[in-house]
Amino acid sequence: MKQYKLQDIRNIGLVGHGGSGKTSLAESVLYLTGVSDRLGKVGDASSVMDYDPEEIKRGHSINSSVAFCEFNSTKINLIDTPGSNNFIADTPAALRVVDGLVFVISAAQGVQFYTEKIWKWADELELPRIVFLNKMDHERANTAPILEAIKTKFKKTPIFIHLPQGTGEKFSGIVDLIENKFFSYQKAGDGKGKPGDVPADISDEMEISHAELMEAVAEVDDELIEKYLESGELTEEEFSLGLKEGIQAGQLIPVVCGSALQNIGTDLLLQAVVKYLPSPESRAPVKAMSNDTEVTRSANDPASALVFKTIADPYAGKLTLFRTFSGSIKADSSIYNTSQEISERVGQLYMLQGKKQVPVSEIPAGEIGTVAKLKQTITGDSFSDPDETVIFPPIFFPLPVFSRALVPKTRADEEKISHALQRLTEEDRTLKVERSSQTGELLISGLGQVHFDVALEKLKARFGVEVNVKEPQIPYRETIKGTTKVQGKYKKQTGGKGQYGDTWIEISPLKRDEGFVFENKIVGGAIPKTYIPAVEKGIEEAMANGIIAHYPMVDVKVKLYDGSYHNVDSSEMAFKIAGSLGFKKGIPDCKPILIEPVMNMEIVVPNDQVGDVMGDLNAKRGKIQGIDPGEDSQTIRAHVPMAEVLNYAADLTSMTGGRGMFIMEFDHYADVPDHLMKKIVDAANQDLEKKH
Numbered sequence: 001m002k003q004y005k006l007q008d009i010r011n012i013g014l015v016g017h018g019g020s021g022k023t024s025l026a027e028s029v030l031y032l033t034g035v036s037d038r039l040g041k042v043g044d045a046s047s048v049m050d051y052d053p054e055e056i057k058r059g060h061s062i063n064s065s066v067a068f069c070e071f072n073s074t075k076i077n078l079i080d081t082p083g084s085n086n087f088i089a090d091t092p093a094a095l096r097v098v099d100g101l102v103f104v105i106s107a108a109q110g111v112q113f114y115t116e117k118i119w120k121w122a123d124e125l126e127l128p129r130i131v132f133l134n135k136m137d138h139e140r141a142n143t144a145p146i147l148e149a150i151k152t153k154f155k156k157t158p159i160f161i162h163l164p165q166g167t168g169e170k171f172s173g174i175v176d177l178i179e180n181k182f183f184s185y186q187k188a189g190d191g192k193g194k195p196g197d198v199p200a201d202i203s204d205e206m207e208i209s210h211a212e213l214m215e216a217v218a219e220v221d222d223e224l225i226e227k228y229l230e231s232g233e234l235t236e237e238e239f240s241l242g243l244k245e246g247i248q249a250g251q252l253i254p255v256v257c258g259s260a261l262q263n264i265g266t267d268l269l270l271q272a273v274v275k276y277l278p279s280p281e282s283r284a285p286v287k288a289m290s291n292d293t294e295v296t297r298s299a300n301d302p303a304s305a306l307v308f309k310t311i312a313d314p315y316a317g318k319l320t321l322f323r324t325f326s327g328s329i330k331a332d333s334s335i336y337n338t339s340q341e342i343s344e345r346v347g348q349l350y351m352l353q354g355k356k357q358v359p360v361s362e363i364p365a366g367e368i369g370t371v372a373k374l375k376q377t378i379t380g381d382s383f384s385d386p387d388e389t390v391i392f393p394p395i396f397f398p399l400p401v402f403s404r405a406l407v408p409k410t411r412a413d414e415e416k417i418s419h420a421l422q423r424l425t426e427e428d429r430t431l432k433v434e435r436s437s438q439t440g441e442l443l444i445s446g447l448g449q450v451h452f453d454v455a456l457e458k459l460k461a462r463f464g465v466e467v468n469v470k471e472p473q474i475p476y477r478e479t480i481k482g483t484t485k486v487q488g489k490y491k492k493q494t495g496g497k498g499q500y501g502d503t504w505i506e507i508s509p510l511k512r513d514e515g516f517v518f519e520n521k522i523v524g525g526a527i528p529k530t531y532i533p534a535v536e537k538g539i540e541e542a543m544a545n546g547i548i549a550h551y552p553m554v555d556v557k558v559k560l561y562d563g564s565y566h567n568v569d570s571s572e573m574a575f576k577i578a579g580s581l582g583f584k585k586g587i588p589d590c591k592p593i594l595i596e597p598v599m600n601m602e603i604v605v606p607n608d609q610v611g612d613v614m615g616d617l618n619a620k621r622g623k624i625q626g627i628d629p630g631e632d633s634q635t636i637r638a639h640v641p642m643a644e645v646l647n648y649a650a651d652l653t654s655m656t657g658g659r660g661m662f663i664m665e666f667d668h669y670a671d672v673p674d675h676l677m678k679k680i681v682d683a684a685n686q687d688l689e690k691k692h
Contacts, residue, residue: 001351001360004075006281006299009366010273011077011323013094015122016104017112018083021134023049024260025104025269026067026080032191032266033069033076035353039188039263048354049080062454064090064309066321066352066368071270077368083114085653085661086451089430093308093379093395095121097323097368100277101129102269107141107167107257111149113659116632119154126284128248128277131158132269133257137187141167143257150253153632159216161243162256162268163209165202174257174265175202177210178239183268191263214239220246240275247276280366286325288382288390295390299365302385303327303335306392310379312423312462317373321352325392327385328364329371338391339381344374379429397429399663400445402452402649406467407442413465417442420463424455431455438475438552448649474643475597476680477669478546478553480590483508488582490574500569501578503527503535504562507586510555512595512669516543521561527575528565534572535560538579547587549594549684554669558583594677597642600667602635603652605660610634612655620644621673639667 014022026049027040040047049065064081079098081091095101101122105115122129131150133143143164150158163175165182173184175198182202183193198206218228220242228234234242246252256272258265285296288304297304304326311319322329329335331349336342350357350370363369382391408414421433421444432445446452459465485506492499510517518536527535536558543553560579601622605613613636614624622640645651645664652660672680 001358002075003364006366007279008074009077009279010074010100010277011079011098011280011366011368012273012277013079013081013098013101013127014104015081015091015095015101015118016083017106017109017114018085020083020104020106020109020112020115021260022083022104023047023080025102025132025134025266026065026078028191028260028263028266029076029078029270030067030069031263032270033071035067035069058454062087063311064094065354066370067354068351068368072274074274076270076273079368083118084450085114085658086446086448086454088114088117089397089428089447090309091118092121092397093429095125095127096392096395097306097308098127099280099283100273101127102273103129103131104134104260105131105146106138107133107135107143107146108138110142110146111153113661116153117661123250126250128250129253130247130269130272130277131253131255132265133164133255134260136164136167136171136257137169137259137262137264139168141171143167147255150255154253156250156253157216158253158255159213160209160257161213161254161272162258162265163202163206164257165199171259171264173199174268175206175209176268177206177213178236178243180206180210185262185264187262187264189263191266193265193267216252217242217246220249220251244276248278248282286392288392290388290390297326297390299326301326302388303329303383304385304390304392305329305335305363305383307377307379307381307383308395310377310427312427312458313372318423318426319370319372320374320377321368321370322363322383323368324363324365326365328362329369329383330362331360335383336386336389337377337381338384338389340376342376343386344377346371347373378426395429398447399665400430400432400447401662401664402448403443403445403472403646404452405439405441405443405470405472407470409466409468413467416463416465417459417467420459420465423463424458428455436472436475438477439473441472443472448653471646476549476551476672476684477595478548478551478592479555479595480507480509480553480587480592482589482591484586484589486582486586486589488578488580488585490578490581492574493569498566498569499571499574499577500566501531501535501571501574501576502564503560503575503578503582505535505539505579505582505586506559506561507583507590508557508559509590510557512555514555516540516554517557519557519559521559522563526565527560527563528570531565531570531572531575532560534576535579538576538581539583541576542580542583547584548592549681550688551594551684553587554595594672594680595669596672597666598639598668598670599642599645599664601638601640601645601648601662601664603638603660603662604630604633604635605652605656606633609656609660610636613652613660616651616655639670640664641670642666 023042030036031039068077079094081094147158165173175182182198218224224242256269285298305322305324307322309321333346334343380395384390425431488503490501617638622638625637628635
């Protein structure tokens with residue numbers, strides 16, 4: 001395969017809100033550059049990028065996908081990213097391995113929630129970007145409010161470098177404002193604009209826009225502004241250098257336009273990508289750590305790479321996708337995984353063209369490649385030369401917010417499920433699998449109902465595992481508020497040796513999270529020392545199964561202060577039973593209560609929906625901890641019982657039209673209100689009766 005110089009490579013991420021047309025744009029690029037022989041459509045088998053059966057079925061991206069093409073002697077590596085809240089996890093990983101971004105914004109829908117979210121991530125990584133206004137042929141296409149939204153939301157000045165002639169049905173061509181040339185297109189044609197005279201109806205707007213563009217570029221640099229003020233114009237070279245400098249410094253946000261579905265404007269976008277977005281060579285060296293010291297990695301340094309995605313392919317095995325930042329990763333060699341501190345054997349290397357694997361002998365600095373069947377490497381791991389190890393900063397993924405319990409349908413499913421779930425969590429780092437220590441349930445957590453449904457489809461399609469699904473049990477616990485003293489006595493006489501154990505205990509509450517404390521206050525040998533541990537064990541076993549609703553009992557202190565024994569009939573078993581009996585007998589007099597897990601939540605919502613969300617949280621027994629204002633949104637911090645937010649992902653989507661997002665994690669246990677406690681206790685006892 002052809003080798004490219006660093007300056008002739010562009011690693012570009014296509015990003016934006018779901019439905020803006022990122023994948024359609026990628027398909028247009030691949031068709032225009034001859035990679036595919038027809039214009040692929042999202043939702044059918046012709047798509048190069050959305051090849052997963054679930055993507056074809058659902059008609060939108062659920063994974064990031066990689067492809068490459070050549071345009072004007074430059075290799076462009078494309079990463080098409082998802083923009084849905086259920087599948088956004090691949091996007092922060094992709095941002096770590098690209099050098100520039102194309103923000104795809106629907107000219108009909110404008111700047112949407114995940115456009116804003118990804119823009120902030122891009123700012124943190126200082127990634128240069130171009131905005132592609134897609135769907136210019138849509139009947140509701142309107143550019144002015146989009147440019148204003150970019151200006152107000154992102155505090156950046158967007159500038160058209162391509163001017164559309166009309167919108168909706170009247171959209172027929174594009175003016176290149178840099179060269180003042182007009183290009184007309186055939187709808188769903190070959191994608192190559194036909195140069196011609198600028199139409200009279202747009203010539204005045206073109207002159208004004210060209211002057212605005214020239215002025216914006218001149219303001220990038222003091223020398224340029226002087227030349228512009230003197231002559232009123234910049235040379236083509238001065239303009240090109242100024243525009244490139246402004247884009248790469250984040251001062252200028254160039255805006256281009258087109259229709260990906262109609263294959264219009266893609267050629268002009270690619271020209272802008274090649275001319276104005278940086279090559280790996282012109283980007284700043286990448287930061288890493290080496291033995292607790294910050295270092296940088298440039299192309300000529302020893303080998304280093306970052307794994308940004310894993311694909312669990314049931315036929316090819318695990319595919320590991322990585323970007324090489326320095327040196328070269330070679331086929332049929334070994335590479336050191338700094339994150340895991342192991343060496344991995346590298347077999348054949350590939351570059352991906354959607355799902356197609358193109359074999360290569362090496363993945364040099366600046367390139368994106370793939371290797372199959374690495375044993376222990378996972379997403380986020382760093383590769384490096386074993387003699388000069390470096391580790392790149394971790395990739396931060398969104399936290400899962402939606403959980404369900406899985407029950408394998410058959411014994412065969414039970415045997416296969418652990419391996420299958422391990423493979424899925426290697427591929428998707430936002431899927432979390434755990435076995436609840438209290439309920440024993442196998443829990444899987446993700447970013448929402450749709451994310452969860454897709455994971456189950458993959459379990460079935462790829463690994464042949466079928467499961468039943470239910471809401472997870474709430475891990476309630478029991479505790480007490482009062483104190484009592486009680487006798488626990490076990491006496492059993494049979495024909496031979498009997499059983500005798502006699503204990504007096506004091507039961508009292510502890511502070512929250514102090515667990516269980518057993519205190520031995522026996523004096524004078526009322527109970528021999530050898531039987532004391534048995535008393536403690538009997539009480540612990542009684543606590544494990546609870547007294548009022550069979551939930552584990554916590555935060556209890558038991559003091560053993562008296563008792564008696566029999567020289568012949570006493571035994572460890574007798575004292576274990578005596579301790580358990582005394583505990584069960586005494587608890588009803590200690591004001592037993594249920595306590596429930598409470599989640600710490602941070603919910604980001606648009607300003608105009610804060611009231612609705614806060615009202616809903618109050619109805620869910622939530623306690624607002626504070627509100628952090630932003631420009632267009634506010635972050636509500638609240639403590640809410642877990643029982644109330646098992647389906648919060650769907651609730652928030654419904655309230656905010658998909659514009660809200662949240663994270664939550666366990667915070668503490670709190671008392672269950674009296675009016676709810678009886679319902680929970682009755683339900684738990686009914687479940688126990690059914691089991692028996």
